[in-house]
Amino acid sequence: MRRYSFLLIVAGFILNNSFAQLSDNKVIDSLVNELWVNTKGYKSSRIIKKIEKQNPQFDYLTCVIKNQIKFPGNVKKGFVEWEYEIDSIKHYCIVIIPNNYDPAKKYAVTVFLHGAIMNLNPRYVSTFITPTSYNPDSLDRIIIYPASWMQSLWWNNRQVENLKYIIERLKKNYNIDENNIHLSGYSDGATGSFYQANMNGTPWATIRSYIGNPNGVADLSNQNIFLKNFNSVPWLIVNTTNDKLFPASEITPFIQRMRMAGNTAYYYIMEGYGHDLNWVPLLKDSIRNFLSQNIRNPYSSEIYWRTENTLKYGRNRWVIIDKLKKNTNTSAYNDITEILVPYNRESINLSGFIHVTTTGNIINVTTENVEQYTLLISPEQFNFNKPITVYTNENLSFEGEIEKNMHTLLKWVSRDLDRTMLFGYELKIRL
Template identity: 30%
Template sequence: MAFAASLSAQAPVDPLFDTFFAAETPAEAQTAAEQLVVAGVDFDRTYARLKKGRVYGDEKRGEYSLRWKSKSGPFFNNIVEVPAAYDPAKPTQLRVQLHGGVGRPSPNPPARGDQSSGVSATARTPNRIEGEQQIYLHPSGWAAAQWWDEEQIDNILRAVDTLKRKYNIDESRIYLTGISDGGTGVYYMALKEPALWSSYLPLNGSIAVIRGPQNGADGEMYGNNLMNVPLYIVNGELDNLYPVDQVEPHIKWFQSMGVPLVFRPQPGAGHNTAWWPTEREPYEKFVREHARVTHPAKLSWETERTDKFNRNRWLIINELRPDASRETELKDRGFFQHLKLSGRVDVTRDGNTFDAKVRDVAAFTLLLSPDAVDFSKPVTVMVNGNPAFSGTVKKDPATLLRWAARDNDRTALYGAELRIAP
C-alpha cells in the first residue's frame, strides 16, 4: 500500500521529467527544472532519475552539420559523424577534433589535400585522422572565430551539449584532439574550460601561440590550470612551424608543474600527419586509459574573470580581490604574460574535509556531490590553514536540478553549493 501510494504521489511529476529530458538547450532544461522544484520533487528520487538519464531514441546516423550563426555573420558549420552501428542503448565515446588553418578568412574548409594543414591529398575531408568507432564532432573555425576565441569555446560547448541531448554519449569519454592550429586550440580549451574532457591530444600544435595577448587569444592563461589535464603531445622533429626542439622547453615546464603527459616526438617528421599509421595505436591506447575523473580529489584553478572561465569541475571562483597577505605557495611559474589581477584556489578533498590554499580570492564555491561527499556527516573547509566552515549541509533538489540542467551530465550531479568567503 505504501509503495503504491508513493508511486501515485510521483506520477504527476513524470511528465515534468519527460519535459526536462526532452529539452534541447540548457535554458529549456532550466525551465523544466524550475517546474519540478515547484512540484516538490524529492531529492533522492530526483537524483536517481537524473543518474539514470533520458531514454535515447533512434537518431540520425552518418554525416550531417550542426549550424548556427556566429556574431561576425558566417555560420558555424560543425560536422557530426555517427557510425551506422551506433546503439542508443550503449554509452558511446565522442571525439571532438579541431582542424588546422584556423586563420583563414572564412569558415569554408581549405581545398582537399592542402598540405599546410597536414592533410593528404586522398583525405575525404581536411584534417581528419582515422579513428575507432565512435561519434565524431568537427567544429568549424576561421579568423573571426579561432580556437582561442571566447565565441568559439561557446560554439564547441554548445555543439557537444546538443549531441549529448540526442545521443547516448559516455560523459566519461569525451576527448579533445586537434592538428596544427587545432592542436593549439586543445591547449586553450584545457586552460579555460576543462570540466567536460577526459583527455587532450594536441598534434603538431604549440602552446606558445597563445602565450601573449598580441596573438589574439581571449583572456589570460595560467599554467597551473593544466594540473588535472592528461596530455598526449605529438610534434615532428623537422616541423617548419613547431619543431620538437621548440616544443621540448614547454614539455619540461609542464613536467615541473606535475602535469600528466605523454610526449611523442616524431623523428624526421614535418608539419603533417604522415606518422599516424604507427602513432594511432598508442594514441588510441592513451584515450582508452584516460576516462574522465569526474570528482578528482585535488583541483587547482586560476582566473581573471568571475563571469566565465571561473570553474573547474566542482570548484568555482566567485569574487576576486587583491590580498595583502598572499599565499606564497601559489606562485606564478612564468611563461605566460599577465596584465590583469587574477585569483587562484588550490583545494584538496579528503572525505568530507576540504583544505584550500587561496590567493586574491574573496569568495569561492564548492559543489558537493553525493558521489564524493557523505551528506549525513559534517563538512569541514580550511582556507590557508584557518577554519572557514564546519557543519552539515542539506541536499537541495533545486541545486541538483539547476546544475543538471546546465551540465547535462549523468555522472556529475551536485546536491549542494557551499560558498566560502575567507
C-alpha cells in the same frame, strides 16, 4: 466480518497509494526528460518548479537523472552537418555518428580541432573532411569536427563557447558518455587545444596535441596562459624534428615548463617527420591505450584552477571561483613555470587561483586573490550523514552538517547535462 472489511479497506488504501505513487513517478520522469532538452531561460525554471512541486525524494530524482533519460531514436546518423550562430556569427560543424547508433547505449566522443585556420572560409573543414573520410559502419564513437577560420580562431573565447554549444547540443540529442569526451587538435588546432584547456577543463577526459605550437598561445590570444590549469586533464603531445613550422626543438622547452608546473604529459618527439601526420601508425597503440586508460573523474580529489574571468571561466568541475579581490598580488607572474603573459601586454590582468584537496569530508583550500568561491558538494563524493569541514589558507571556513538540496541538483543538471556529475549542495565561502 468486521476484521475482513477492515483488511479490505487497508488493502485498497495501499493499492491506491501505490497507483498514485506510480503516477507521480511517471510525471517526475517526464518532467526530468523535459528539463533535459529545455535547459535555457524561463522554460527550465518553470520545469524545475514543477518537479519541486511533486516533492520527490532526492535519491529517487538522482536515480531518474542517471537512468531514465530517454534519447530519441530517429536522429540523423552518418555524416551530419550543423549550421548555427555563435555571437551572431554563423558557424559550421561536422558530426559523424555511427550508423548502428543505439540510443540505449553510451558513446565516447572525440572532438578534432583542424589546422590551417588563417583563411576566410567558415566551412573550410569540409574541404578535407568529407562523407568518405570515415566509415560510419565501423565507428564505435562519435566524431566532431568544429570549424575555425579568421572570424573565429581556436584561441578566441568565441570558440570556447562554440565547443560548449556543440557538446550541449550533442548531449540533448545523443546518448554520450560524459566521462569519455576527448579533445584533439592538429597544427593550429593543436595550438588551440592549449587555449581551450586554459579556459575550460571541465568536459575533457583527455587532450591530444599533434604538431602544435603552445609557445604562441599567449601572444595569439592576447591572454594570460596558466600552465597549472593544464594539470586538470591528461595530455598526449606529439611534435616532430623536421617540422619547419613548429620543430620539436622549439616546443620541448614549453613541455618542460608544463612539467615544472606539475604536469605529467606524455610527450613524443618523432624523428625525421615534418609537419604532417605520417607518424600516426607508429603511435597507434600508444594513442589507443592513452584514451582507454584515461576516463574523466568528475569528482577529482584535487583541483587547481586560475582565472582572470570569473563570470565565464571561473569553474573547474565542482570548484568555482566566484569573485576576485580588487588588490592583485602579482608575485606569481614572476614565476615563469606557472604563467605566460603576452609580450605586448602593457599591464597585468588581475587573476586568482584556487587549489582544493580532499580527505574524506575534510576539504583543504588554498587561494590567492580570491574573495569568494563555491564548492559543489555531491553525495557521491562526500558523506552527507557526517559534518563537512573546510579550511581556507589554513583557517577554518566552514564546519557543519549539510542536507541534500533538490533545487541545487536540478539547477546544475540543467546547466551541465551531465548524469555523472550530480550535486546536492552549494557551499559558498566568502573570505
